[in-house]
Amino acid sequence: MRIITVSREFGSGGREIGKRLADIMGMDYYDREILSAISEKTKLDEHYIENTLNDGLFFHFPLTFGRTFGYMPDETSTSSLLAQQHRIIREIAEKGRDFIIVGRSADVILKEFAPFNVFVYADQADKIRRCRERGEHVNATDKEIIRQLKRIDRSRSECHALVSGEKWGEKSGYHLCVNTSGTDIRSITPLVAEFARQYFVKNK
Amino acid sequence: MRIITVSREFGSGGREIGKRLADIMGMDYYDREILSAISEKTKLDEHYIENTLNDGLFFHFPLTFGRTFGYMPDETSTSSLLAQQHRIIREIAEKGRDFIIVGRSADVILKEFAPFNVFVYADQADKIRRCRERGEHVNATDKEIIRQLKRIDRSRSECHALVSGEKWGEKSGYHLCVNTSGTDIRSITPLVAEFARQYFVKNK
Numbered sequence: 001m002r003i004i005t006v007s008r009e010f011g012s013g014g015r016e017i018g019k020r021l022a023d024i025m026g027m028d029y030y031d032r033e034i035l036s037a038i039s040e041k042t043k044l045d046e047h048y049i050e051n052t053l054n055d056g057l058f059f060h061f062p063l064t065f066g067r068t069f070g071y072m073p074d075e076t077s078t079s080s081l082l083a084q085q086h087r088i089i090r091e092i093a094e095k096g097r098d099f100i101i102v103g104r105s106a107d108v109i110l111k112e113f114a115p116f117n118v119f120v121y122a123d124q125a126d127k128i129r130r131c132r133e134r135g136e137h138v139n140a141t142d143k144e145i146i147r148q149l150k151r152i153d154r155s156r157s158e159c160h161a162l163v164s165g166e167k168w169g170e171k172s173g174y175h176l177c178v179n180t181s182g183t184d185i186r187s188i189t190p191l192v193a194e195f196a197r198q199y200f201v202k203n204k
Numbered sequence: 205m206r207i208i209t210v211s212r213e214f215g216s217g218g219r220e221i222g223k224r225l226a227d228i229m230g231m232d233y234y235d236r237e238i239l240s241a242i243s244e245k246t247k248l249d250e251h252y253i254e255n256t257l258n259d260g261l262f263f264h265f266p267l268t269f270g271r272t273f274g275y276m277p278d279e280t281s282t283s284s285l286l287a288q289q290h291r292i293i294r295e296i297a298e299k300g301r302d303f304i305i306v307g308r309s310a311d312v313i314l315k316e317f318a319p320f321n322v323f324v325y326a327d328q329a330d331k332i333r334r335c336r337e338r339g340e341h342v343n344a345t346d347k348e349i350i351r352q353l354k355r356i357d358r359s360r361s362e363c364h365a366l367v368s369g370e371k372w373g374e375k376s377g378y379h380l381c382v383n384t385s386g387t388d389i390r391s392i393t394p395l396v397a398e399f400a401r402q403y404f405v406k407n408k
Contacts (some may be wrong), residue, residue, distance in 0.1 A: 082405060121375060182379065182406055183402055187405075198391045202386055
């Protein structure tokens with residue numbers, strides 16, 4: 001079974017690379033599908049789940065966590081949702097089909113399956129531009145978008161640290177780190193696919 | 205003019221990637237040639253120059269630097285050699301020919317020429333193996349090789365900070381970061397070349 005994980009800075013075009021890779025390699029693709037699966041299991045709203053995971057841990061752990069009061073996570077907490085997410089990602093791998101998964105610390109959750117791990121990043125100006133092009137931030141100032149970029153990346157980093165104890169975005173954890181600034185995603189994705197193929201030849 | 209800079213962890217195979225890239229792209233190649241040029245200008249021994257640059261700054265700045273005594277670098281000091289190196293790298297660029305350069309903070313020294321910047325790294329076990337294969341460390345223990353790897357990388361990092369004020373090996377400074385562990389350098393170098401070509405198409 002071949003697995004490719006795509007980790008990415010918010011606004012870097014990582015999701016687009018993931019989708020294109022799935023087309024090129026003919027592999028299953030998982031991204032928001034994971035949120036839908038969590039929603040189905042927990043009966044929680046998909047947007048609630050997304051926002052909770054995107055807000056990171058800071059806003060969801062009680063301030064007294066680990067100090068005076070005992071801490072009992074309920075099923076709506078970030079930690080409980082991360083545990084659900086973990087189980088669902090393992091279930092996908094246990095199907096035994098080749099697949100690509102974007103985000104969600106899948107690189108560490110699936111470590112024993114020796115996935116090919118890509119990290120996608122970009123210069124800040126390009127990330128701002130890409131956010132605007134998505135049409136989600138029509139009236140936002142650059143400063144507001146930057147705050148949003150940082151908040152989501154910080155949350156990814158926090159969740160990653162909780163799942164793995166490793167540092168999100170630290171290049172040693174990935175086989176290839178691709179800066180999408182100054183390049184064209186359509187042109188470079190086939191090269192990322194070829195890097196992955198070379199890796200799978202050596203790591204069968 | 206197209207310039208590719210290859211920065212690399214010691215023992216990662218970055219120099220081999222640089223040489224192969226030069227063959228594939230039909231570009232001039234600079235690495236130790238820089239040391240020879242410094243040697244010619246300063247009349248200092250090439251090995252002295254190499255060792256001084258590899259030892260980093262710590263051992264060469266007097267302890268009183270910036271404090272009690274005035275500091276006057278002589279022409280054998282690390283900082284003076286770095287300045288020479290800087291001039292020589294600029295002179296190469298001013299020839300106007302396409303080239304590849306390995307190490308020496310060329311990515312920042314040549315910033316205005318919009319080079320394609322690659323960073324090559326590897327897992328520690330592979331770096332140790334590669335050092336042994338080079339035959340330079342036949343009787344060294346793993347621990348001794350690790351100390352050597354760290355010392356040289358720390359020196360590269362220190363020199364880079366002095367030249368650029370930026371962090372060596374921090375992925376945001378590079379267009380592509382390639383982990384050579386679990387891959388075959390001969391197979392992946394043509395892909396790095398293709399990444400560079402795509403970059404030069406967009407950044408003429």
